[in-house]
Amino acid sequence: MPPQAFMGMPPQPKDDIETTWNYLQQGITRIMLNLQEGIDLQTYMGIYTAVHNFCTSQKAVGFALATTVVGASQRGAHLLGEDLYKMLSDYLTEHLRGLIAESKAHTEEALLAFYIREWQRYTDAAKYIHHLFRYLNRHWVKREMDEGKKNVYDVYTLHLVRWRDVLFAQVSEKVMDAVLKLVEKQRNGETIEHNQIKQVVDSFVSLGLDEGDSSKTTLDVYRFNFERPFLEATKVFYQNESKQFVAENSVVEYMKKAEARLDEEEERVKIYLHPDIGIPLKKACNQVLIADHSNILRDEFQVLLDNDREEDMARMYNLLSRIPDGLDPLRTKFETHVRNAGLAAVAKVASDADKLEPKVYVDALLEIHTQYQGLVKRAFTDEPEFTRSLDNACREFVNRNEVCKSGSNKSPELLAKYSDVLLRKSGTGVEDAELENTLVQIMTVFKYIEDKDVFQKFYSRMLARRLVHSNSSSDDAETSMISKLKEACGFEYTNKLQRMFQDMQISKDLNTGFKEHVQSLGAKGLDSAYSILGTGFWPLQAPGTNFNPPEEISADCDRFARFYKNKHEGRKLTWLWQLCKGEVKATYIKNAKMPYTFQVSIYQMAILLLFNEKSKNTYDEIASTTQLNSEALDPSLGIFLKAKVLCLDPGSGKIGPGATFSLNYEFKNKKYRVNLNVGMKSEARQEEAETNKTIEEDRKLLLQSAIVRIMKARKRMKHQQLVSETINQIRARFVPKVSDIKKCIEILLDKEYLERLDDDEIGYLA
Amino acid sequence: DADESKTSREKDGGVLDLEGIVTYGQSLDLDMGSYESFVLTDVLQVEGFQIPRQGFVSGWKRIWMETGGRVSADWNDHEKFLRSRADLVRKDASHFKRVYASTFVAGREPGSRELGMELGLRAWSTLFEPTMHGWQSANVDWYDAWREYLTERWARSVSKDLWNQTLVFAAKTLQDESLSFWSEEQAWPAIIDDFVVWCRARGIVPAAASGAA
Numbered sequence: 001m002p003p004q005a006f007m008g009m010p011p012q013p014k015d016d017i018e019t020t021w022n023y024l025q026q027g028i029t030r031i032m033l034n035l036q037e038g039i040d041l042q043t044y045m046g047i048y049t050a051v052h053n054f055c056t057s058q059k060a061v062g063f064a065l066a067t068t069v070v071g072a073s074q075r076g077a078h079l080l081g082e083d084l085y086k087m088l089s090d091y092l093t094e095h096l097r098g099l100i101a102e103s104k105a106h107t108e109e110a111l112l113a114f115y116i117r118e119w120q121r122y123t124d125a126a127k128y129i130h131h132l133f134r135y136l137n138r139h140w141v142k143r144e145m146d147e148g149k150k151n152v153y154d155v156y157t158l159h160l161v162r163w164r165d166v167l168f169a170q171v172s173e174k175v176m177d178a179v180l181k182l183v184e185k186q187r188n189g190e191t192i193e194h195n196q197i198k199q200v201v202d203s204f205v206s207l208g209l210d211e212g213d214s215s216k217t218t219l220d221v222y223r224f225n226f227e228r229p230f231l232e233a234t235k236v237f238y239q240n241e242s243k244q245f246v247a248e249n250s251v252v253e254y255m256k257k258a259e260a261r262l263d264e265e266e267e268r269v270k271i272y273l274h275p276d277i278g279i280p281l282k283k284a285c286n287q288v289l290i291a292d293h294s295n296i297l298r299d300e301f302q303v304l305l306d307n308d309r310e311e312d313m314a315r316m317y318n319l320l321s322r323i324p325d326g327l328d329p330l331r332t333k334f335e336t337h338v339r340n341a342g343l344a345a346v347a348k349v350a351s352d353a354d355k356l357e358p359k360v361y362v363d364a365l366l367e368i369h370t371q372y373q374g375l376v377k378r379a380f381t382d383e384p385e386f387t388r389s390l391d392n393a394c395r396e397f398v399n400r401n402e403v404c405k406s407g408s409n410k411s412p413e414l415l416a417k418y419s420d421v422l423l424r425k426s427g428t429g430v431e432d433a434e435l436e437n438t439l440v441q442i443m444t445v446f447k448y449i450e451d452k453d454v455f456q457k458f459y460s461r462m463l464a465r466r467l468v469h470s471n472s473s474s475d476d477a478e479t480s481m482i483s484k485l486k487e488a489c490g491f492e493y494t495n496k497l498q499r500m501f502q503d504m505q506i507s508k509d510l511n512t513g514f515k516e517h518v519q520s521l522g523a524k525g526l527d528s529a530y531s532i533l534g535t536g537f538w539p540l541q542a543p544g545t546n547f548n549p550p551e552e553i554s555a556d557c558d559r560f561a562r563f564y565k566n567k568h569e570g571r572k573l574t575w576l577w578q579l580c581k582g583e584v585k586a587t588y589i590k591n592a593k594m595p596y597t598f599q600v601s602i603y604q605m606a607i608l609l610l611f612n613e614k615s616k617n618t619y620d621e622i623a624s625t626t627q628l629n630s631e632a633l634d635p636s637l638g639i640f641l642k643a644k645v646l647c648l649d650p651g652s653g654k655i656g657p658g659a660t661f662s663l664n665y666e667f668k669n670k671k672y673r674v675n676l677n678v679g680m681k682s683e684a685r686q687e688e689a690e691t692n693k694t695i696e697e698d699r700k701l702l703l704q705s706a707i708v709r710i711m712k713a714r715k716r717m718k719h720q721q722l723v724s725e726t727i728n729q730i731r732a733r734f735v736p737k738v739s740d741i742k743k744c745i746e747i748l749l750d751k752e753y754l755e756r757l758d759d760d761e762i763g764y765l766a
Numbered sequence: 767d768a769d770e771s772k773t774s775r776e777k778d779g780g781v782l783d784l785e786g787i788v789t790y791g792q793s794l795d796l797d798m799g800s801y802e803s804f805v806l807t808d809v810l811q812v813e814g815f816q817i818p819r820q821g822f823v824s825g826w827k828r829i830w831m832e833t834g835g836r837v838s839a840d841w842n843d844h845e846k847f848l849r850s851r852a853d854l855v856r857k858d859a860s861h862f863k864r865v866y867a868s869t870f871v872a873g874r875e876p877g878s879r880e881l882g883m884e885l886g887l888r889a890w891s892t893l894f895e896p897t898m899h900g901w902q903s904a905n906v907d908w909y910d911a912w913r914e915y916l917t918e919r920w921a922r923s924v925s926k927d928l929w930n931q932t933l934v935f936a937a938k939t940l941q942d943e944s945l946s947f948w949s950e951e952q953a954w955p956a957i958i959d960d961f962v963v964w965c966r967a968r969g970i971v972p973a974a975a976s977g978a979a
Contacts, residue, residue, distance in 0.1 A: 719953035743956050749927045750879065756927070760953045 020054045021087045023047075027132075028088075032095060032125045044132065052135045055081050081140025088133070089158060096166040103171050108178045109196070115175050116199045119163075123206070126159035157209060164207045164221065172225050175200060179226075180233045183268075187237060198272040201226060205274060219276055227277050231284045234265070238288040246293060251300040255315045258289045262322075282322075291323045298329045305337045314379040327385065334372075335389040342368045342397025350402040358418035361403060365445050369394050391448070398448040409454045409692055415445055416458035423463075423478060425471040435477050443484050451734040452489060453698065457691050459485075460497055461539050467504050468531060468579050489732065499537040507531040514563050526556045532564070533576070543578045548627040549602065550609045577602055578632070581677050584608055586645075589667045596667065598645070599675040603628055604636045608645075611663045616649070619659040630656070637661065639676050643669075699734065703744040706730055708753060711764035719745070719760045782817040794845050796852070801865075801892045805852045807872035808865045814876035856896045863933070866893055870929045880923035887913055894936065901936050903943040906970060908936065915964050921957065928955050945971045 027047040031039060099118050106114045130137070133155040144152040153161055179197055186192045204226045210216040238261065246254050265285050269278045290297070297316055304313045320326035345364045349356065372390055380386040404410045419442055422435060449455055466472040478501065486494040511529050533540065549557065561573055580602035587595045600608065606626045610617050623633055637655050640646040644664050652659040706729045710722060717725070723741050730736050745762065748754045755763045782790065787806070788798045796802040810817055810825035817825075829837050829847065837847045854861045869889050874881045881889075891909060894901040901909035912932075924932075935958050938947050948954065948962050965971045 720951050723951070738950065739956055739959065742953075742959070745953075746925070746927055746955050750925050756930070756953070762953070 017054070017083045017087075020050055021084070023050055024084075024087075025091060028091065028125075028129060031128050031132075032122070035121065035125055035128065039128070047132045048134070051084065051133055054084060055135050055139060081136050082144075084133075084136055085140065085152070085158075088129075088155070089162065092159060092162040093166050096162060099167055100170050103167075103174075107174075108181060109193070111174060112178050112182070112196045112200065115171065116196060116203070119199075119203045122159065122163060126156050129159070130154065130156035153209075160207060160209060164209070168207060168221075168225075172204075176225060176229050180229065183230075184233070184237060187264075194272040201272070201274050219274075222274065223276070226274075227280065230273075230277065231280055234281065235284050235288050238285060239292070242289055242293060246296065251296055252304075252309075252312050252315075254293070255297070255312065255319060258293075258319060259315060261285065261289060262319075286322045290319050290326065294320065294323065294326060298333070301330055301333055302337070305334070310375060310379050313375070317380050317383075321383075327383075331385055331389045334386065335393045338368065338372045338390060338393035339396045341372070342393065343401050346397065346401040346403055354406075356403060356414070358414045358421060361414045362418045362442070362445060365394075365398055366441055368397070369444060395448045395450070398445060399450045407692070409451060409695065412449050412451050412455035413458050413688070415442060415449065416455050416462060418442065419459060419481065420462040420466070423473055423481065424466055425473045432474070432476070435473070436480060439477065439481050439484065442481075443488065446485075446488065452493070453702075453733040454692075454695055456493060457539070457695055457698075460500070461687070461691060463497055463500060464533075464538050464540060467500060468533075469581070496537045499534060503533050503537065504531065510564075510567075513567075514560055517563050518559065523559070526552065528556050528560070530560050532573075535574075540576055540579070542574055543576060543632075545578075545629040545632040546627040547575075547577045547603070547606070547632075548625065549577070550606050552609070553602065553605070586667070588663065588665060590665050591668075594672060596669065597673045599673065599677050601636065601677045603632055604640070604676060607633075607636060607640070611646075615665075616660055616662045619655065619657055619661070622661070623657075639678060643674065643676055645676065699736070699740070700744060702733065703730060703736060703741055704748060707741070707744055707748060708764075711754060711762065714764070716757060716761055716763045719762055722762055781819070782822060784815045787812070787815065787817060794841075794848055796848055799892075801855060801896055802848075802852045804865050804869045804872065804889065804893060805848060805855060808868040809848065809851060811868070812872040814874060814878075815872060816876065859897075862897060866933055867930065869893060870924075870926055878923075880925050881929060883916060883922050883924060886924040886929070887916070890932070898936060898940060901939070903940050906939070906943050908939050911965060911968075911970055912961065915961050918964075919957075919960075925955075928957055931955050931958060943971065 024047060027043055030037075030043075099122075102118075103111065103114055137154045141152060141154055179200055182192050182194075182197060186194070201222070204222040205217070205219065208218040208221040210218050241261075242254070242258070245257055249257070262282075262285055265281055266278075269275065269281060273281075297320060301313070301316060303309075304316065317327070317330070320330060342365065345368050346361070349360050349364045369390075372393075376382060376386045376390050398411055399408075401411075403414070407413075419439070422438055422442075446452075446455065463478070466478075472478055482494050482497050482501065485497070507530065510532060514530070557575065564571070564573065578601075582600060582602060582605050584598050584600060584605055585595045586592075586598055589596060598604075598608070603626070606628075607622055610622060610625060619633075619637075622628075622637075623630075626633065628636075634655050637646070640661075641648055641655070645667060646661045647664050648655070649660040649662060703726065706726050707722065710725050710729065711717065722745070723738055726741050727736055727738075745754065749756065749762075752765055755765050757763045788803070791798040791803055791806045794806070796806055798806075806812075807815075809829060810822060811828075812821070826837075826844070833847070837843045851861075855865055856862075870881055873885045873889055890912070891900060894909060901907075901912070931954060935954065939945065941947075945962055945965065948959075950959060954962075962971075966973050
């Protein structure tokens with residue numbers, strides 16, 4: 001090519017290195033300094049060709065090199081490449097030294113601008129030069145690298161390595177100082193040119209060369225030179241700031257500040273930092289902004305709880321959840337607080353534990369639960385550990401509170417009674433949806449009850465009463481409640497309840513059949529209804545008194561008994577007279593516009609019917625005809641006297657032998673239906689006491705059968721293990737005391753179901 | 767012979783009763799007010815403080831067999847044999863344990879599973895005498911405390927388990943009179959658990975160390 005075409009470049013050199021390099025250097029310098037002026041094709045091709053020619057020349061002229069090495073003649077091209085490579089490298093070093101000198105004229109932002117500008121120019125040029133030296137890259141560099149030679153890079157990488165080792169080593173700290181100053185300005189509220197920082201970051205990252213594989217990069221250079229000082233500066237900045245802020249402001253204000261700062265730093269990463277710093281920066285900020293102040297935060301928590309500062313608690317939760325183990329002390333405080341709140345709520349309604357309305361009690365428990373469950377949901381994002389603390393606290397105050405002092409069974413008892421109030425037919429009609437909601441709430445408390453067996457006892461007694469007296473408010477509500485209990489405690493827990501319910505359904509059909517049967521006989525029966533209750537499912541006992549039912553009644557009963565025997569041979573019927581009731585019409589009363597109807601128990605009915613024969617009866621006559629003992633007879637008569645249905649003859653003293661009763665023909669009442677079948681308070685008390693007594697007995701049996709079951713499976717077991725295994729098996733029903741379990745083990749030892757072995761072991765005797 | 771005359775106290779059905787056993791033991795030169803009485807009941811495998819004639823005969827016969835005929839049906843042999851057994855109680859712990867265990871069977875009423883408390887207390891006091899200083903350690907008279915505690919509790923009888931465990935417990939109290947070996951989690955009978963609590967409440971032993979809590 002004609003030399004003039006090279007735009008003032010010297011003529012294309014021959015193969016000798018000096019001439020070649022001189023030629024190349026001019027081109028390179030132009031690319032390095034004036035790339036923006038552009039480069040023409042001829043120059044480009046000239047340089048490219050010069051590199052090619054040099055590398056392919058066989059003669060090694062000009063440089064005294066190690067040509068004496070064996071096999072050097074084959075490696076001539078390589079050796080020439082090495083010269084070129086070294087010259088280029090030296091050139092770059094020289095260029096960069098010049099830049100270092102220049103950099104000294106700049107500080108702070110100007111230095112940043114200088115660094116970025118030169119970096120940009122240098123790397124742009126590097127890309128060109130890399131292409132121009134492609135031949136060197138492809139052959140000499142490639143072979144050197146293939147042979148595993150260290151410190152030989154492709155030309156572009158060579159540029160970066162030189163930058164790193166020459167300029168960066170000298171300037172990076174100053175650049176970093178400028179960066180940090182800029183960031184501090186921004187943290188102090190000034191607007192900054194953050195793009196500069198981003199470019200510095202990019203430059204630092206580019207310098208992370210993997211020495212093992214030049215096609216890969218590492219973040220080591222960036223981490224050491226950028227991240228490390230950046231994190232350090234951040235810590236110092238926030239340490240100082242937070243220390244001062246806390247001294248001058250309230251904790252709540254500080255939390256807002258800290259939250260804002262943390263958000264800000266996160267934003268900073270997104271806008272101009274490398275994502276790699278995200279996690280360590282967060283950690284550093286968490287440490288200085290939260291962990292270092294966690295004690296004053298935690299101390300404030302109680303104040304926030306006491307004042308229901310939900311938003312601030314949520315803020316505190318968010319902050320402390322960012323540091324390890326930050327929330328544990330909060331949970332402990334929360335648990336204690338909820339427990340105390342529960343205890344206080346109960347103490348408020350417990351002033352008269354004997355007269356305590358079940359609803360009032362359960363509402364008090366629920367109110368606290370609802371309140372703090374809401375807090376957990378809204379402020380603590382329903383976090384499982386906080387939920388557990390809530391559960392622990394609720395379990396505590398539900399099972400051990402002021403009311404339970406009078407008897408540990410009080411909670412399940414009152415809860416069962418409240419369900420009874422809800423499920424019983426009552427004047428105040430509760431909407432179905434509302435009833436269902438309330439049942440759900442009952443289950444909330446039920447979940448916390450430890451003595452589930454006590455609830456079961458009371459519930460089944462009251463269900464029995466509702467069913468037998470058919471004053472259940474709705475079948476749907478009853479089944480809904482039973483299925484809820486079943487879901488919570490399993491089939492076994494509700495088996496009997498379900499059977500009771502079924503018995504009532506079956507009895508309905510049976511009564512229809514019996515009515516048809518009576519009609520077909522053409523007999524004139526009573527308007528009667530019978531319930532067949534399976535022994536073993538119902539918590540009921542045979543009557544505690546003899547009873548000789550009135551003829552009218554017994555005739556119908558006998559007819560029914562025959563009807564039933566016919567259907568189910570071999571079944572034995574026991575009459576539970578104490579549960580029977582009926583209505584009698586009083587046609588004897590003078591001055592009554594229409595006859596009164598008395599609702600009475602069967603015992604009362606038997607007594608009243610005696611007055612059909614004569615208007616006076618002595619106590620002894622009544623007792624001998626009805627066969628009732630005084631426990632059954634006296635209360636019934638008492639009600640008659642109180643309601644003035646009967647009168648005690650003057651001079652006959654109290655109810656008892658020797659007294660004479662006469663029918664009151666002047667009876668008056670506002671209502672025409674008079675309910676005389678009212679239970680006595682003392683009866684209810686007695687029933688409660690009885691229920692509690694059976695609970696203790698049942699528990700002993702339950703424990704013993706659990707122990708035997710475990711030992712049967714395990715054959716031998718350490719005493720302590722047996723105790724804890726027993727607790728595990730029983731816990732769903734009640735929380736057994738260790739001493740009770742030990743006593744049951746002793747009973748079984750005595751009965752020789754178990755034996756003592758060596759070393760605190762217990763063995764099973766088949 | 768002598769044997770015949772001493773056992774002539776047999777009452778209806780050929781049974782030697784308590785009084786008979788005592789007289790019999792004394793005539794064999796045993797101290798029937800001490801643990802030696804239980805050496806005799808152990809040898810003859812007494813149940814319910816009665817020796818049926820058959821048991822009496824079979825008891826000695828068994829000894830005759832066990833000793834390979836060394837102990838013949840001779841009065842002197844019997845006396846010598848019982849003496850050696852009584853000495854063995856003082857020397858050999860496992861033999862003592864055997865006598866202790868058989869005492870429960872010997873002392874309970876016929877047909878009963880348990881030992882009457884009065885008899886139990888007397889048996890403990892005599893059995894603990896020879897080797898356990900009557901269940902006393904350096905600073906504590908355990909037997910005295912045990913008796914007072916049981917009386918206060920109105921305990922009426924001793925179950926077999928309690929009988930056996932009391933010996934284990936007593937041995938431990940002599941090694942460690944602070945009762946630090948005890949913890950509620952262990953398998954002690956409830957009545958012994960309560961005894962420890964009672965002792966602590968009474969200041970007989972120092973209140974619970976932290977480890978036992």
